[in-house]
Amino acid sequence: MKYTTGRDTNGNKTVKVKCGSSNAFSIQTNHNCPETHSNGITEATAKEVYSYVEKCGTDRQKNLLDIQIFEYPLFWKDEEIDTGNDRQDAVYLRNEYNIAYNGGVSIGTRRRV
Numbered sequence: 840m841k842y843t844t845g846r847d848t849n850g851n852k853t854v855k856v857k858c859g860s861s862n863a864f865s866i867q868t869n870h871n872c873p874e875t876h877s878n879g880i881t882e883a884t885a886k887e888v889y890s891y892v893e894k895c896g897t898d899r900q901k902n903l904l905d906i907q908i909f910e911y912p913l914f915w916k917d918e919e920i921d922t923g924n925d926r927q928d929a930v931y932l933r934n935e936y937n938i939a940y941n942g943g944v945s946i947g948t949r950r951r952v
Contacts, residue, residue, distance in 0.1 A: 840904075842880050842888070844868070852876055856888055858903040866891055898952075912947040915940055919947070 841857040847865065854875050857863040868876035872887035892900045901908050910922040911929035913936060920936065923929025929946045936944040 840885065842875075842884050844875070844879055854880070854884060854888060856900075856903075861903055864900055864903075871895075908952045909949045910952050911949050913944055914947055915944045920944070 843855045843857075845853050845855055845865070847853050847867065852868045853865040854868050854872055855863050855865045866872060866888060870876075871891045872884065874881060874883040875887055889904060889906070892904050893906050896904070896906070898908060910924060911926060912919050913921045913923065913929060913932055915936065921932055923932050923946070926946075926949070933944050933946055
């Protein structure tokens with residue numbers, strides 16, 4: 840993994856993440872990687888990038904960083920009706936569907952996508 844700092848077309852500071860021979864991707868550092876934004880590439884950069892990608896990254900970025908991608912299925916009357924991207928999302932969706940369906944919606948066991 841190789842990290843370099845730079846700026847995007849709007850002048851915002853970025854950290855560019857290069858994983859092997861794959862195309863690199865960039866993350867704006869302001870608020871997303873605050874220590875890297877202030878101090879440049881440090882020991883904290885890898886942790887900040889990983890944390891950002893885990894929460895907000897695309898599936899491609901997660902795969903590049905080898906982050907496990909899971910989903911949480913939602914069921915109503917033994918039929919899968921939707922999936923949540925994480926546990927918090929699944930709980931929110933369950934509550935919304937319970938209002939719409941007058942209850943009975945459950946969250947299944949998480950599964951790898």
